[in-house]
Amino acid sequence: MTRPISGLDDVFTYHVQELYYVERRHEDVLEQFVADAHNDALRRALEHHRGETRDQRDRLEDVLDLVDTPAEERERPAFDGVLEEHDRFLETVAVDESTPGTAGDPGNDPNADVDLRDLRILTTAIEIEHLETAGYENAVLLARRLDHPRDIRKPLDRSRKEEDGMGTQLKEVANESAVRKLFTRLTG
Numbered sequence: 001m002t003r004p005i006s007g008l009d010d011v012f013t014y015h016v017q018e019l020y021y022v023e024r025r026h027e028d029v030l031e032q033f034v035a036d037a038h039n040d041a042l043r044r045a046l047e048h049h050r051g052e053t054r055d056q057r058d059r060l061e062d063v064l065d066l067v068d069t070p071a072e073e074r075e076r077p078a079f080d081g082v083l084e085e086h087d088r089f090l091e092t093v094a095v096d097e098s099t100p101g102t103a104g105d106p107g108n109d110p111n112a113d114v115d116l117r118d119l120r121i122l123t124t125a126i127e128i129e130h131l132e133t134a135g136y137e138n139a140v141l142l143a144r145r146l147d148h149p150r151d152i153r154k155p156l157d158r159s160r161k162e163e164d165g166m167g168t169q170l171k172e173v174a175n176e177s178a179v180r181k182l183f184t185r186l187t188g
């Protein structure tokens with residue numbers, strides 16, 4: 001049975017274990033997104049973040065060790081929900097043959113379904129980064145309140161900056177010419 005939360009220390013470890021769950025799952029998600037992404041700029045950004053995500057997972061293990069808490073994952077339904085919405089979207093794209101440009105409609109661009117998939121990978125990836133950035137912001141806030149030493153606060157803040165930076169990088173990908181062309185074609 002889960003131990004009840006009784007103080008700020010527990011709140012902090014609860015948040016860190018949630019982040020640990022997210023990072024562990026995010027590793028698999030990025031693996032899948034890198035394999036599925038068609039656009040070069042998008043794939044490069046995701047590949048880069050795959051390495052950062054491994055480091056972020058290791059940092060969380062170190063932080064949990066420093067507060068004498070087992071590196072256990074605590075489910076984060078909000079993260080699972082983002083992925084569920086992502087899958088639902090892709091299922092809808094794949095089965096709706098009446099949509100112009102989807103597979104099975106040879107009169108339209110055969111790459112349209114690939115482009116729509118890329119677009120959804122991009123928007124889902126941005127959502128994930130927002131969720132992660134907020135998670136680290138909260139963990140840093142709690143670490144400060146608890147007067148945790150620098151070796152606990154610093155790695156969390158470093159990951160926060162990386163997540164925030166990745167969010168910005170993904171929004172820049174949306175401005176790259178190949179993706180801009182895609183937006184134009186999908187609205188045209």
Ligand SMILES: [Fe+2]
Pocket residue numbers: 026049053128129132163166
């Ligand atoms: Fe991330």
